[in-house]
Every structure is written in structure tokens, then in C-alpha cells.
Amino acid sequence: MKQAVHFGAGNIGRGFIGALFSQSGYHVTFVDIADEIINQLNEEKHYQVLLASDEQESMTIENVSGLNNLKQEKEVIEAIKQADFLTTAIGPNILPRIAPLIAKGLAARAAAGINEKLYVIACENQISATDLLKGYIMEHLDRDVNLAGVSFLNSAVDRIVPIQNNQGSLDVLVEPYHEWVVEVTEDIPHIEGMKIVQELAPFIERKLFTVNTGHAVIAYFGYLGGKETIDQTLADEEIYKQVQATLRETGAYLINRYNLNPEDHQKYIDKIIGRFQNTHLNDGVTRVGRSPIRKLGPEDRLVRPALQAQKAGLSYTNLAKAIAAALMFDNREDEEAVKLQEMIQENGVPNVLKEVCGLEESSELAIEVLKQYEALK
Ligand SMILES: NC(=O)c1ccc[n+]([C@@H]2O[C@H](COP(=O)([O-])OP(=O)(O)OC[C@H]3O[C@@H](n4cnc5c(N)ncnc54)[C@H](O)[C@@H]3O)[C@@H](O)[C@H]2O)c1
Numbered sequence: 001m002k003q004a005v006h007f008g009a010g011n012i013g014r015g016f017i018g019a020l021f022s023q024s025g026y027h028v029t030f031v032d033i034a035d036e037i038i039n040q041l042n043e044e045k046h047y048q049v050l051l052a053s054d055e056q057e058s059m060t061i062e063n064v065s066g067l068n069n070l071k072q073e074k075e076v077i078e079a080i081k082q083a084d085f086l087t088t089a090i091g092p093n094i095l096p097r098i099a100p101l102i103a104k105g106l107a108a109r110a111a112a113g114i115n116e117k118l119y120v121i122a123c124e125n126q127i128s129a130t131d132l133l134k135g136y137i138m139e140h141l142d143r144d145v146n147l148a149g150v151s152f153l154n155s156a157v158d159r160i161v162p163i164q165n166n167q168g169s170l171d172v173l174v175e176p177y178h179e180w181v182v183e184v185t186e187d188i189p190h191i192e193g194m195k196i197v198q199e200l201a202p203f204i205e206r207k208l209f210t211v212n213t214g215h216a217v218i219a220y221f222g223y224l225g226g227k228e229t230i231d232q233t234l235a236d237e238e239i240y241k242q243v244q245a246t247l248r249e250t251g252a253y254l255i256n257r258y259n260l261n262p263e264d265h266q267k268y269i270d271k272i273i274g275r276f277q278n279t280h281l282n283d284g285v286t287r288v289g290r291s292p293i294r295k296l297g298p299e300d301r302l303v304r305p306a307l308q309a310q311k312a313g314l315s316y317t318n319l320a321k322a323i324a325a326a327l328m329f330d331n332r333e334d335e336e337a338v339k340l341q342e343m344i345q346e347n348g349v350p351n352v353l354k355e356v357c358g359l360e361e362s363s364e365l366a367i368e369v370l371k372q373y374e375a376l377k
């Protein structure tokens with residue numbers, strides 16, 4: 001049987017990428033640090049993916065097992081030796097932590113003279129995530145290790161999978177919509193639901209700066225307004241208008257940058273807003289707003305489109321307002337939110353804009369964010 005090794009048996013791992021491999025006839029070995037999930041995968045050997053829709057369809061995902069990367073290094077290396085695909089959905093900040101073990105797996109493959117193809121794909125909300133992962137792996141590999149059969153492919157993943165409200169069960173509730181786009185310039189085995197493109201940039205920017213920018217606006221304004229979920233927040237007319245206005249700004253940048261058809265792009269935005277309104281998902285504003293330091297990074301969903309819009313002479317006021325709202329995300333349960341608030345307390349917002357967002361104090365965007373921050377306060 002063909003083999004996929006997937007790092008991260010969480011929401012996207014089980015609810016999206018692992019499920020597609022299983023449906024494409026692969027055995028999926030999930031690698032995770034969560035003992036409970038790993039043990040359950042090995043005992044039950046299947047789980048359900050449930051669609052968040054009126055019809056509540058479900059599908060059974062079979063041929064799955066699990067390994068703990070902290071306790072079963074040898075077994076993970078063996079699984080990588082046998083793998084046809086190696087994927088991750090673990091969070092961009094965790095990639096450096098799993099890279100040493102992946103490097104050991106690749107070295108073991110090379111030492112055993114295994115020349116079969118292996119496709120490595122990081123499925124994270126991050127531009128060039130696989131390139132980043134490759135960089136971390138290379139730091140742990142001797143230069144002479146033969147990687148001839150290994151292809152590193154960048155990708156964009158889109159499916160809303162909320163935090164699951166079913167302690168003790170492997171089943172995953174997911175939205176019906178999904179899109180997985182992979183940048184490939186060679187022949188690669190067919191995987192159900194995987195779309196192949198020659199150039200990923202328009203796809204990942206369109207996704208990150210529409211789905212994830214819109215999501216972030218809802219999460220941060222929703223959090224400030226004391227809302228619990230994304231659909232509940234979007235029912236607030238003021239916030240709905242704020243989302244529309246922000247997506248008009250990212251839309252103008254995307255249309256300009258990638259020569260998109262404005263009508264088609266508006267349809268794309270409308271469809272995404274419809275996805276956010278899904279009442280079956282119960283997606284929390286704290287999940288969507290999680291890790292604000294990552295989300296405020298120079299290449300992420302708020303700062304990058306704002307800077308690009310500014311450079312193109314387009315409006316970015318609403319994006320600046322969203323950055324200001326993100327700076328106010330003071331969820332005590334979120335490690336990065338706690339750190340962000342400490343940074344603001346200790347050094348002030350201009351310093352955070354420099355350290356976290358890469359914005360000089362005198363830059364037009366920093367000045368606008370500060371203005372919006374004061375207004376929101
Ligand atoms: N949930 C979504 O709607 C969604 C959609 C598209 C993309 N993504 C992206 O997918 C990635 C995963 O998100 P998620 O929502 O599935 O998160 P999640 O928290 O549900 O899953 C992450 C998994 O990684 C595991 N993990 C953490 N540290 C680890 C380590 N050092 N070694 C092994 N396993 C480790 C956790 O135990 C967890 O099971 C993120 O990059 C996210 O941005 C999420």
C-alpha cells in the first residue's frame with residue numbers, strides 16, 4: 001500500500017489532508033506528540049469526518065495509525081523511509097522542531113539507497129512554508145546526503161476546521177468546502193482533492209489575504225466586542241461592513257498584482273463570507289485570532305497586504321485598523337497574546353510595530369496603525 005506520513009494529527013491533519021490521502025488509497029501514519037490521539041488512532045484504526053451542513057453527511061477515514069515523535073523516533077524514521085508523501089499541518093512555528101527528525105528520516109532513506117520519489121509538502125497558513133521547512137531540515141543534514149528523489153513542494157490549504165467539541169473522540173467536524181493547491185512542475189501521483197498549479201503565488205496570496213485576512217478582522221473585532229464565534233460576530237452589521245471594507249482593500253491589491261477579474265474576485269469574496277456565516281461550525285474567535293504575533297508578522301495576512309497596497313498607491317486604512325485591533329487581542333489563554341501585551345506594556349506600540357511587524361516608526365503604515373490604535377482605545 002502507498003504510504004503517507006503526516007505530522008500533526010490535529011484538525012487539519014485528520015479533518016483534511018490525512019482524510020484526502022486515505023480516500024486516495026494511502027495508509028496514513030499520523031505523527032504527533034498527543035499520546036491520547038496517537039493511542040486512539042492505533043486502537044480504533046478509523047474515524048469519521050463530519051460535514052458542517054444541514055445534511056450532516058459523514059465519511060469514514062480508514063487505514064490510519066499513529067506514532068509519537070518524542071517517544072518513537074526509530075519508528076518515525078522507518079515510516080519516512082517507506083513514505084511516498086510527507087506532509088505537515090502543525091503550525092508554522094513548530095516546523096523547526098520537527099525538522100531534525102525529518103532530516104534523520106531522509107538521511108536513513110539515502111543510506112538505505114532508497115531512490116523512490118518522496119514529496120514533502122507543508123500544509124500551513126504561511127507563504128513558502130515548504131521552503132522554510134526545507135531550510136530547517138537542511139540545517140540538520142550533511143551536505144553529501146543524496147536527496148535526488150525528494151521533491152519539496154509549496155502549497156496552500158483552505159478548509160475551516162474549528163476546535164472540536166467532542167473530547168475523547170477522533171471524529172472531526174469540518175466545513176464542506178475545501179481547496180488544496182500544490183505548486184508542481186513534474187508528474188506527481190494523483191491525490192483526491194489536490195489541485196496542481198505551476199505558480200502558487202496568486203493562489204496563496206488570494207487565499208491568505210481574503211480568507212485569513214477576513215477571518216482575522218472578524219476574530220479581533222469580535223473579541224473586542226465580547227463575541228464568542230465567527231458567525232455570531234459577522235451578524236453584527238458594523239463588523240460585517242468592516243470585513244467588507246478590508247476585503248475591498250486586499251481585493252484591490254490582489255486584482256492589481258495578479259490581474260484578476262474584479263467580478264470573479266467579488267464572487268470569491270462573497271463565497272468566503274458565506275463560509276464564515278456557517279452556523280454549524282461554532283468556530284471560536286479565540287481560535288481564529290490565535291497566535292497574534294505570528295499573524296502580525298511582515299509576511300502574514302494583515303501587514304503584508306497593507307504594505308503592498310500602500311506601495312501600489314491603494315487604500316490600506318481598514319487593514320491598519322485591523323492591525324490595531326490585533327494589537328488589542330489580550331486573551332490570557334493565548335501564549336502569544338500574553339507576550340504581545342507584555343511587549344506593549346514594556347516598550348510601547350511603536351516598538352512592537354518595529355519588532356513584530358517590521359515597520360519603522362516613521363513609516364506611513366505605522367503612523368496610520370497608531371492613529372487607529374488610539375481611536376480604538
Ligand atoms: N483549522 C483550520 O481551519 C486550518 C485551515 C487551513 C490551514 N490551517 C493550518 O494548519 C496548521 C494546523 O492547524 P490546526 O488547526 O490543524 O491545528 P491543531 O492544533 O488542531 O493541530 C496541530 C497538531 O500538531 C500537534 N503538535 C504540536 N506540536 C507538535 C510537535 N512538536 N510534534 C508533533 N506534533 C505536534 C498538536 O498536538 C496538534 O495535534 C496550521 O498551520 C494552520 O494555520 C488550519
Ligand SMILES: O=P(O)(O)OC[C@@H](O)[C@@H](O)[C@H](O)[C@H](O)CO
Nearest residue numbers: 125157158159160161212215288
Ligand atoms: O490557522 P491560523 O491561525 O493561521 O488562522 C486561523 C484561521 O483563519 C484559519 O485556520 C482558517 O480557518 C483556515 O485558514 C481556513 O482555510
